[in-house]
Amino acid sequence: MPQTLANPNAALSFDPLSGPDTEVRSLIRRLEKAYAALSADPKQERTCVRDIRLSEEEAKILYSEADLYSLGALAHAARLARHPGNMVTYVADRNINYSNVCVCACRFCAFFRPPGHPQAYVLSREVLAQKIQETIALGGTQILMQGGHHPDLPLSYYEDLLVWIRGEFPSIHIHAFSPPEIVFFAEKEGLSISEVIVRLIKAGLHSIPGGGAEILTDRIRSRVSPRKCTAGQWLETMRIAHVQGLKTTATMMFGHEEKAEDLLEHLFVLRKLQDQTGGFTAFIPWTFQPSGTRIKRNPESAQSYLRVVAIARLVLDNFFSVQASWVTMGPHIAQLALFFGANDFGSLMIEENVVAATGVSFQLTREQIHSIIEKTGFIPRQRHMDYRLTENPENAP
Numbered sequence: 001m002p003q004t005l006a007n008p009n010a011a012l013s014f015d016p017l018s019g020p021d022t023e024v025r026s027l028i029r030r031l032e033k034a035y036a037a038l039s040a041d042p043k044q045e046r047t048c049v050r051d052i053r054l055s056e057e058e059a060k061i062l063y064s065e066a067d068l069y070s071l072g073a074l075a076h077a078a079r080l081a082r083h084p085g086n087m088v089t090y091v092a093d094r095n096i097n098y099s100n101v102c103v104c105a106c107r108f109c110a111f112f113r114p115p116g117h118p119q120a121y122v123l124s125r126e127v128l129a130q131k132i133q134e135t136i137a138l139g140g141t142q143i144l145m146q147g148g149h150h151p152d153l154p155l156s157y158y159e160d161l162l163v164w165i166r167g168e169f170p171s172i173h174i175h176a177f178s179p180p181e182i183v184f185f186a187e188k189e190g191l192s193i194s195e196v197i198v199r200l201i202k203a204g205l206h207s208i209p210g211g212g213a214e215i216l217t218d219r220i221r222s223r224v225s226p227r228k229c230t231a232g233q234w235l236e237t238m239r240i241a242h243v244q245g246l247k248t249t250a251t252m253m254f255g256h257e258e259k260a261e262d263l264l265e266h267l268f269v270l271r272k273l274q275d276q277t278g279g280f281t282a283f284i285p286w287t288f289q290p291s292g293t294r295i296k297r298n299p300e301s302a303q304s305y306l307r308v309v310a311i312a313r314l315v316l317d318n319f320f321s322v323q324a325s326w327v328t329m330g331p332h333i334a335q336l337a338l339f340f341g342a343n344d345f346g347s348l349m350i351e352e353n354v355v356a357a358t359g360v361s362f363q364l365t366r367e368q369i370h371s372i373i374e375k376t377g378f379i380p381r382q383r384h385m386d387y388r389l390t391e392n393p394e395n396a397p
């Protein structure tokens with residue numbers, strides 16, 4: 001039976017093998033066969049892994065030469081092999097940006113304000129409490145708490161904040177402080193990254209968001225965010241967090257100054273670290289939004305976004321989850337991403353400030369998210385950060 005929106009698990013009926021044999025066609029053929037074998041018998045994971053694992057050269061060929069449809073079909077096969085059920089998950093959380101004061105001034109950022117700016121803020125405990133209460137009342141399970149690199153807040157400020165949140169709202173999961181913030185805390189306090197993470201865990205931190213990764217090559221970081229941590233420091237922070245037992249996510253913001261080789265390098269350094277630690281739960285790619293920033297270019301097309309989601313699913317064969325980004329791409333492209341390798345619809349996102357600062361303002365209610373997912377033939381299920389389902393926490397999808 002051909003694949004339809006009402007039947008998302010049926011085999012795709014495309015023929016990538018017509019025409020003369022080429023490197024990209026034989027690669028597609030190999031992967032198609034390997035994922036079909038894996039779907040038929042998931043116990044074969046070990047034997048299939050050598051056929052599924054892409055070399056850097058193969059990823060380059062696929063990303064640059066495969067047609068969009070073939071790339072998407074392969075990524076969907078990879079997604080179904082990894083998530084054979086009929087579920088699409090999402091988390092209900094709130095982005096809380098505790099401060100917009102930042103000394104980094106990244107060229108792609110429309111959110112930050114320099115110290116002393118009239119619009120600079122640090123959220124009070126009263127405002128924080130109200131935001132967390134609202135999140136819980138709306139069925140939210142976690143807060144994603146990040147902020148600018150504030151030059152005057154000591155590490156003890158963040159420790160006190162965590163202790164207070166844990167005391168006042170013991171049920172809420174605290175997903176907070178991206179690697180650049182942690183590196184900034186360490187440098188400011190004269191501590192190691194490891195010492196900072198130990199102290200944050202002791203104060204109540206549950207997991208670390210993968211923000212601030214942008215593109216994990218220093219040739220790009222030095223151009224778009226020269227005052228932010230290096231690619232090596234980002235990866236090292238995540239490695240240490242994983243070793244200390246924290247789960248984290250990984251992100252990629254693309255469509256600014258990177259080239260295809262930078263984007264692929266980003267995926268391969270993540271795959272390598274995941275092989276070593278297994279600590280990443282999800283990969284979340286999104287597109288740079290240029291409005292209000294100091295990088296002048298057009299936003300990425302839907303096609304470019306879907307190619308990246310697909311190649312990420314294929315390269316990151318050791319990642320459990322790939323998320324669609326409705327916040328930057330809008331609900332319809334995010335819906336399409338569910339057929340290009342994404343298995344998760346991201347977050348209900350009760351509040352979002354960073355993308356909104358660029359003027360992009362997609363908003364979805366829980367009912368809309370359910371409806372968007374159901375129209376694809378998948379079943380929406382709310383999850384926790386670690387992908388346990390909220391209704392049946394024993395079962396991960």
Ligand code: SF4
Binds near residue numbers: 148149225
């Ligand atoms: S992206 Fe983060 S670190 Fe960079 S300027 Fe914005 S708030 Fe600061």
